[in-house]
Amino acid sequence: MKTFKIASIPGDGIGKEVVPAANKVLKTIADIHGGIQFNFTDFPWSCEHYLEHGEMMPEDALERLQNFDSIFLGAVGNLKLVPDHISLWGMLIKIRREFEQVINIRPAKVLKGIRSPLLNPKDFDLIVVRENSEGEYSSVGGNIYKGEDEIAIQNAIFSRKATERAMRFAFELASKRKKHVTSATKSNGIYYSMPFWDSVFEDVSKDYSEIQTDSQHIDALAAFFVTRPHQFDVIVASNLFGDILTDLGAGIMGSVGVAPAANINVNGKYPSMFEPVHGSAPDIVGKGIANPIGQIWTAKMMLDHFGEEELGSVLLDVVESVTNDSILTPDVGGNYTTEEVTNEIIKRLKIVEKQGV
Numbered sequence: 001m002k003t004f005k006i007a008s009i010p011g012d013g014i015g016k017e018v019v020p021a022a023n024k025v026l027k028t029i030a031d032i033h034g035g036i037q038f039n040f041t042d043f044p045w046s047c048e049h050y051l052e053h054g055e056m057m058p059e060d061a062l063e064r065l066q067n068f069d070s071i072f073l074g075a076v077g078n079l080k081l082v083p084d085h086i087s088l089w090g091m092l093i094k095i096r097r098e099f100e101q102v103i104n105i106r107p108a109k110v111l112k113g114i115r116s117p118l119l120n121p122k123d124f125d126l127i128v129v130r131e132n133s134e135g136e137y138s139s140v141g142g143n144i145y146k147g148e149d150e151i152a153i154q155n156a157i158f159s160r161k162a163t164e165r166a167m168r169f170a171f172e173l174a175s176k177r178k179k180h181v182t183s184a185t186k187s188n189g190i191y192y193s194m195p196f197w198d199s200v201f202e203d204v205s206k207d208y209s210e211i212q213t214d215s216q217h218i219d220a221l222a223a224f225f226v227t228r229p230h231q232f233d234v235i236v237a238s239n240l241f242g243d244i245l246t247d248l249g250a251g252i253m254g255s256v257g258v259a260p261a262a263n264i265n266v267n268g269k270y271p272s273m274f275e276p277v278h279g280s281a282p283d284i285v286g287k288g289i290a291n292p293i294g295q296i297w298t299a300k301m302m303l304d305h306f307g308e309e310e311l312g313s314v315l316l317d318v319v320e321s322v323t324n325d326s327i328l329t330p331d332v333g334g335n336y337t338t339e340e341v342t343n344e345i346i347k348r349l350k351i352v353e354k355q356g357v
């Protein structure tokens, strides 16, 4: 029996609704397989934890997480309790940084039965490789003066090492796909970092002569996500550009509630963290209608990471059979609950098992 130790951190808001749903699905997957099991350990780290203890996670949190095979996280953020920059930097971003989860992989593709807001989405199937360790998300800077003279300075960090690493990851990924990498730039407006980004992209692309490349300014690229998303394969982007682009990718899929993501530790020193694109969705929390598919598809990415690609693809097929039969939560036009969608996925997984597929 192969055992995978998973640190389960629902976090805030609908994270507490979709993580338990996805964990139930994972348990079903393990039962079907018979030769694997998932050992979940739950951690209650969240904004409520902050209110009680003055910190998002205990001091030894990273030590405790280090020995898990992966971290499965929902979302972080409850503005009513804690300012967002405190909660995110106290947990989500801290884990990404300390565990060197330097790449954030975020696919966007059409799921059968889920209507894209695009009139003619064709069959787009793209992956954004988001640099996940530096860029515009930095804590370097400061505030000076008060009142009308007040100034905020925020530095963006672009190292050759991290930039090149994200780009190489994108090229490697593209070599297993449609062999095209698009670089998201803004070297017409950002004076130092983006021309640097462009030159690193040019250097790296020389090592991959079989891969087609192009470079698009992020503003134009955002429009192309709407007008011709089917023409993209892999897109490599900085931390902020990748963040924005992947909510847009989620938007053209139909809802941010279905978009999956994976924070990957590429050197194998620390666990990777699997966490969907969406946040804690305070506007729908507690209603039982959060779409569990983003979190469940994220679980599929975790299965892939564990080398269980066959199980991963069975899971995504089952999810797609459910969406194709219009068993959908309200964000994608249905009137089913989180629980009903989850139970339907579980039911169909059990049928797949009976058929011995």
Ligand SMILES: NC(=O)C1=CN([C@@H]2O[C@H](COP(=O)(O)OP(=O)(O)OC[C@H]3O[C@@H](n4cnc5c(N)ncnc54)[C@H](O)[C@@H]3O)[C@@H](O)[C@H]2O)C=CC1
Binding pocket: 014, 018, 074, 075, 076, 077, 078, 079, 084, 088, 092, 255, 256, 257, 258, 275, 276, 277, 278, 279, 280, 281, 282, 283, 284, 289, 290, 291, 292, 294, 331
């Ligand atoms: N990785 C993370 O943990 C992230 C955390 N956040 C945090 O989450 C909080 C809310 O942020 P927002 O900007 O509102 O982004 P959000 O992604 O939480 O919500 C945006 C919109 O999408 C909807 N939505 C999101 N997930 C859904 C799901 N699974 N099913 C159905 N509808 C869904 C929400 O109801 C809302 O209308 C903030 O505290 C923010 O900082 C935001 C993004 C990512």
Ligand SMILES: CC(=O)C(=O)O
Binding pocket: 088, 243, 277
């Ligand atoms: C923080 C956030 O929005 C993200 O990592 O996607």
Ligand SMILES: [K+]
Binding pocket: 073, 074, 075, 076, 275, 276, 277, 278, 279
């Ligand atoms: K999330």
Ligand SMILES: [Mn+2]
Binding pocket: 243, 244, 247, 277
């Ligand atoms: Mn985001």
